[in-house]
Amino acid sequence: MSESTLPSPEAFLVDYVRRLERRKDGVGAIHVHFSKLLPFNRRDHHIRTAIASFEDIVPEVTGRIFTLSNQDLIFIFDAAEIDEVNAVIFRLKFLFNDDPLISDGKDESGAPATFTDYFDVAQQYKDFLHLTQTLVRSNANRPRQVSKAAERHNDSPDLEDGRAPLTPKILGRIDEALRRADLSNLMRRQAICAVVGDANPTPVFHELFISIKDLQQTLLPDVNVLSNRWLFQHLTEILDRRMLSLLTRSNDASVTGSVSINLNVSTLLSPDFLTFDSNVKAGQRGTIVLELQKIDIFADLGAFFFARDFCRDRGYRICIDGISHLSLPYINRNKLGVDMIKMIWDPEMENLDEEHGNAMREAVAQSGDTRVIMCRCDDERAIKFGHGINITMFQGRYVEQLLSERTKK
Structure with a gap:
């Protein structure tokens, strides 16, 4: 059977729903509209994280997951377990709460839309069957359109890039090369500073990181490391291990003192981190900040809570x-x-209405004005806006520029 004649996920869904008619009592279904999220929020790793959230509850909740060609998901389950399903939906809404679909109830075009639709299959069987049949028809011309959309938003490799895609074999060779390479010259540091009023920025601690851009140019000029998101994730884990190794061996004052390092949750649970920890003096641990990405945290909350408590x-x-x-x-x-x-600085913040501005100000007050850092501050506007919502900690090129000017004086 050729790939073009394989049944679509929608066809399997319709077949399943037809067979469900005689045992539809006590059955619920939820349609999660990932396709209505902004392109940035429906990249592969986001969708896989969301699907994994449903897969995690399947052992306790009798259910069937259907992932559709347009990236939507339909979960058919025992309606008595609705609380477990709602808990997953809550997590997903939190994960994507910066998307207009969640925050404003609007899709990419600005039209009113919902993130989820729930069906009581016994009461709404005809409506649910009609939905699945509609999905089959709408899928007929979708594959090429989705591909084009992916190309526009860089979700698929650039065929004109000219560089080799990242493959498991290449990643293995990269891992071996990184074990031998001295990456100390690729380590970068950027200050996180307190900026109060018109006073000069005062460094509080420094973030240490290995520059992916410089690594690409130095060791991997012929490889597109972003061509496969999951292999790139593995690459970041390899770099985590090299960073920990560098910090363990270094006596350089520039990489000691108060520092932060951006790591994967999985790295914190690895033998490499235990080795690093055993080499850190007890009094020094309080000067080290471990930065974790939001998407990584919500990919596995259990692992995060365990790692958080240990650290x-x-x-x-x-x-x-x-x-x-x-x-x-x-x-x-x-x-x-x-x-x-x-929090990442975005020039769109200047256009927020009063309600959103007040909500941010209240969030900063709740967290503590010294506990919220605004990063990627590339110009003075970021500092000005941050001060307007009582943020005093900043990081970015503009902050580095101010520090440099102060040093020259």
């Missing part, structure tokens, strides 16, 4: 990175048990 018990501080201005009001730092939140 905080050892004395490290935890920071959630990758928070948008729309996400900030929904992040409760105290309930998540973390020390800091890092």
